[in-house]
Structures are given as structure tokens and as C-alpha cells.
Amino acid sequence: MSLGALVLSLADNKQLLGLxxxxxxxxxxxxxxxxxAAAMGLDxxxxxxxxYGCLEPLGDDPREPxxxxxxxxxxxxxxxxxxxxxxxxxxAANAVLDTAFSVMLQAMVEGSTEVLKTRLRKMxxxxxxxxLHGRSWLRAGIDQAPLTAAWQEALEWFGPPDGEVAQxxxxxxxxxxxxxxxxxxxxxxxxxAPELQLDWTxxxxxxRRSRPGQIDDRxxxxxxxxxxxxxxxxxx
Amino acid sequence: MQFKRVHDDVRxxxxxxxxxxxxPLRQIGSVVAPDDDLAAAYARATYDEERWIELAVVPxxxxxxxxxxxxEASA
Numbered sequence: 498m499s500l501g502a503l504v505l506s507l508a509d510n511k512q513l514l515g516l517x518x519x520x521x522x523x524x525x526x527x528x529x530x531x532x533x534a535a536a537m538g539l540d541x542x543x544x545x546x547x548x549y550g551c552l553e554p555l556g557d558d559p560r561e562p563x564x565x566x567x568x569x570x571x572x573x574x575x576x577x578x579x580x581x582x583x584x585x586x587x588x589a590a591n592a593v594l595d596t597a598f599s600v601m602l603q604a605m606v607e608g609s610t611e612v613l614k615t616r617l618r619k620m621x622x623x624x625x626x627x628x629l630h631g632r633s634w635l636r637a638g639i640d641q642a643p644l645t646a647a648w649q650e651a652l653e654w655f656g657p658p659d660g661e662v663a664q665x666x667x668x669x670x671x672x673x674x675x676x677x678x679x680x681x682x683x684x685x686x687x688x689x690a691p692e693l694q695l696d697w698t699x700x701x702x703x704x705r706r707s708r709p710g711q712i713d714d715r716x717x718x719x720x721x722x723x724x725x726x727x728x729x730x731x732x733x
Numbered sequence: 734m735q736f737k738r739v740h741d742d743v744r745x746x747x748x749x750x751x752x753x754x755x756x757p758l759r760q761i762g763s764v765v766a767p768d769d770d771l772a773a774a775y776a777r778a779t780y781d782e783e784r785w786i787e788l789a790v791v792p793x794x795x796x797x798x799x800x801x802x803x804x805e806a807s808a
Contacts (some may be wrong), residue, residue, distance in 0.1 A: 529764050529775040535776035630774035637767070 501557025506572040508548035515541030540623050554612045568711035574650045575708035587637035589647035592631030597651035599624040600681045603610035607672035648690045656706045657697045746772040748782040750785040
């Protein structure tokens, strides 16, 4: 995997996370949590735009035309294939996956690639509030199933100990390798990852996930609408 | 459907902000949250539309009111 492919994976996942957050903007347990869901959704959609914009200056844009018609070409984690089924799923994504993405952002900002060092720093400031939100709700308690699923997918997304993320760390492009990323995530959440079976033989290194599947049709249709800029004519 | 908060034990926080260094902080609103972390996250999400140079939350119970409308100021 190239650095561009990792940036694209982060961008796709932040885009989907932003959309899934936004779906809870009228369903969260309190008015304040509604507003926070909307705000965090906007943040992550904005972050995805910045990350997509880094691909050209990186000189490494792995996006293929097939993304327009095949949802399975998106690099999102399985956790985002469907809408969050419960508030517990929201909180697990907010606490574990969003923080996992922030830890990777930190590794990019502290790495050797100039465009990432300069463009991604502001995201970390905004992500601080996502972290506070997720950690506080996590402490209030949620079901174990979504929490375990989120940890599983976060660790799979970091990749195997000897995979491409480890190579990017060795080259200096990332300040942290898979083991350090996991340790940083555990440290930030003040809890060890649950006992998990990570089966790297079933892992797709392109999409950085083991579970097959793809974004639901409705969401993919919405994404295609965004990409085709179908409302552009109205602005003429 | 009856509105129900997940957190039973919440408290009110007043939100203060200013746009310029030479301005004093002023109260711009309030949030309800179970702890300081969520209060900060909620205040930022709710009141971040403007370009504040400072934004702060204070538990309402930490404010010692000397007098209030309808009350006489003590000498």
C-alpha cells in the first residue's frame, strides 16, 4: 500500500463516519447530543474533503473510475456499511474508530510528508472534541457487541505487524507503526482492547477490513450524487 | 414519545466567550451535560458558529450570585 492509498482509506472512512454521525442528528438521546452529532458529522465530512485534496499534491491518487458504479470499491470499514443500529453503535464509533483515525492523523502529521504535516494539523484540534464526546458517553456505558466490533475494525484498519503501515513507519512517512497506533489508542481511551481474533488471512489489504460487504444502496446513491455534483446546473 | 435523557445526573453549565482580546468574556448561552468533557464538547458543537478567540464553560453551581433581578443589593 502506498501513502496515497492510506490517505484515501482515511478519507473514505471519514466521509462515511460523517454521514453516519449526521443520520443521528435528530435521534440522539438529548438535544445537545443531537447538535454534537450534526457538528461532528460536518467536521468529518470536511476532513474527508481535505484528505481527498491531499492526493494530488502527494502525486499518488489511487481513485479508480469504478468507484462511481461499484460501492465495493470504496475503502470504508464494514462498520460503516450500514447506518448505526443503536446509540451504542454511535458511541463505539465515536470513541474507538474516530479516535483510531485521529491517532493515524497524528502519525501522518508527525511523519515526514510535508503536505500532510501542514494540511492535517487543524483536524487534530477539532477531533479533540469528538474524543471528549466519545469518551464521556463510553464511560456512561454501552453494550459490549458494538464496542468489540469497533475495536476489531480499528485494529484491522491499523493492519498487520509486518504490513504496509509498518513499512510506511520504517520509511518515516508515518511516525507510528501498527503496534504504536494500538498502544496510543488504548492509552487515549484508558482501556485495553478486548480479546480479539485477528485473522490476517481473511484481511483485504486494499480496504483494510476482513468482513465482506459494501455501503448500502441508499448511501451509495447519495455519495454518487455528491460526486457527480448533480445540482451544479442550479447554480448557473 | 416522551423525551428522556439517557444521563440522569446532569448539571447546567454556562457558556462564556469573546471575539477580541480587549473584550471581556460574556455569557452566550448554556448547555446541560453530565460532566465537564461533554459540556466542553456540547458547547463547542452548539456555539462554534462564530469566530470566538476564547470559549469557556462554567458549572452553573460554581457561580456565586451576590444579587439578582428583584433582589436588593446588600450594602
